[in-house]
Amino acid sequence: MSWTTDPHAAIAQLPSGQFLMASAYEGDRAGTIVRSVQSCGEELPLICIAVRTGHPIEPIIRDSRCFALSWLDTEQKLVVRKFDYDAEHDGGDPFDALAVESLVTGSPVLCWSPLVFDCEVLRHFDLEADHELYIGQVVACRAMLRS
DSSP: OOEEOOHHHHHTTOOSSEEEEEEEETTEEEEEEEOEEEEEETTTTEEEEEEESSOTHHHHHHHHOEEEEEEEOTTOHHHHHHHSTTSOOOSSOTTTTSOEEESSSSOEEETTOSEEEEEEEEEEEEOSSSEEEEEEEEEEEEEEOOO
């Protein structure tokens, strides 16, 4: 097993599935499950994420101008339940019981995730629909390379 910190090589590892999108700003942290993540730039390592509108993560991303993505495998049912769009949000820190770290931006990433991206927001598109788009430039990453 080998690791890379090259954003281009990490983006090439993007699997289909679920990601935890997380952000932090002035002591507040929030996260949501996203299922639509794709590469959208090569010269600059860019990722496009579709996020359901109306989630508490929106103002944190707006203020911090950053977010992170942690890939979730199918066995991470607790994380999915905790951060699903329809999950109850009691106002507490949803990351308290999880092993998290931050890379560059301060956004939390799951320590055990084999693929994480730390991004600065380049563009935000309000689609006036049930989803909005965030375009992030990868400023740090961690990826377990497939053999």
